[in-house]
Amino acid sequence: MEYGKVTEDVIERLKEIVGSENVLTDEDALKNYSYDETPLGLIKPPDVVVKPGSTEEVSKVLALANEMRIPVTPRGQGTGLCNGAVPVYGGILLSLERMNRILEIDEENLMAVVEAGVILSDLRREVEKRGLFYPADPGERTSAIGGNVNTNAGGMNGVKYGKTRDYILGLEAVLPNGKVLNLGGKVVKRSMGYDLMHLIIGSEGTLAVVTKVIIRLMRLPKIFMTLYIPFNNLFDAARAVSEILRERMTPTAIEFVERDVIIEAEKRVGKSMPHHDSEAYLIIRIDGDKEENLYEDAEAISEICLRNNAVDVLVADTKDRQERIWDIRSIFYEAIVKSRVADIVDAAIPPSKIPEYVMRIKEISKRYGVRILSYGHAGDGNIHVHPIKDGLTDEEWEEKLPRVMEELYKEAIALGGVISGEHGIGFTKKKYLPLCLDKEQLRLMREIKRIFDPNNILNPGKVIDV
Secondary structure: OOOOOOOHHHHHHHHHHHOHHHEEOOHHHHHHOOOOOOOOOOOOOOOEEEOOOOHHHHHHHHHHHHHHOOOEEEEOOOOOOOOOOOOOOOOEEEEOOOOOOEEEEEOOOOEEEEEOOOEHHHHHHHHHOOOEEOOOOOOOOOOEHHHHHHHOOOOOOHHHHOOHHHHEEEEEEEOOOOOEEEEEOOOOOOOOOOOHHHHHOOOOOOOOEEEEEEEEOEEOOOEEEEEEEEEOOHHHHHHHHHHHHHOOOOOOEEEEEEHHHHHHHHHHHOOOOOOOOOOEEEEEEEEEOOHHHHHHHHHHHHHHHHHOOEOOOEEEOOHHHHHHHHHHHOOHHHHHHOOOOEOOEEOEOOHHHHHHHHHHHHHHHHHHOOEEEEEEEHHHOEEEEEEEOOOOOHHHHHHHHHHHHHHHHHHHHHOOOEOEOOOOOOOOOHHHHHHOOOHHHHHHHHHHHHHHOOOOOEOOOOOOOO
């Protein structure tokens, strides 16, 4: 598709809308917005960076872009892992970073109203001061709420609390033509035809630009406890997860990790964990309001793990001990991809299929001679799998990696899974989408995109081509 150019006239009109200080065109600034956190990701600079400060300004920028047929790439904090915020066609990079106000914390109705650029950690800190809790917990705490909405971000709390979608009550969003939608609101229940709000959630900025979010909150649990459980056998750990879930237990988080990942994370943060000689580990968090209930749950989980040949069960019941464990858990991704060449698969499978998927990962690793590390949110079946280059030559890596990635996705799908549990599709996984969606589903997605964005200006090249 042919797009319009960002001319000097367009730049002047953008400056009139958002102020000259919020329109960036110098090379260094453009470079800073040319990539996200995707491993082996694209680097594509925009022609101009625009930082609106209000919904009205977003509306005017989009109306101008639509008039001139200029592509627009929305961006929160650029923490995505599938090139979703990379301006692959240049044009306007629309950064929501200035729209970072917490507009309201409604303690009576357990709700918050925030702009899309609010940082997740800032929101959580402010609501926790009031004894409230925003449960959605993507691993990247510096991500923006708007980005979380656009990818329907998950995270470690998914076992008990679900994903971002489960806590969105309302959205303000701007269509590519500049018209503003107000969807949902401060109501917990509604039944009013097609749910456009939930269509926009998870659409990765391809249908509309989210500018404001109404969020459902909960009361902050009074007590948290963490279990750190080493296993000598990877498959024993995976079977323990399946048994915990079969017993209808609902820990806040069940994280699964291999030994090599733990070692890399320890190096990164300068802290150590016990049982370095174990092959795999479960990290399980439980929460509640009564200490005796938590200890009962911890005992039941411990019994299941020990039945499945756990080496030990270590209970961290103080804040310092728990933070030490979760500090290391939060660095897993960075520890793997920041110090070596590696890619990531974000597949989600039925939790009961984890042992079989782990076995198939090992078979793929052996067949191609590519080291593969895995960890992830085992409680909801979302396993992060990292093929690693190590000593392979560039030629070997470039030849093997595409085949390894496709096999990892195909094996997940064969087990009833999908190619992304929480990171989204973006540009990176677009080519794999036909592996798990049939032609009719893809056709409907293209038609939806055309209805919302007939000129295909909004985050083009992401999710699906039209």
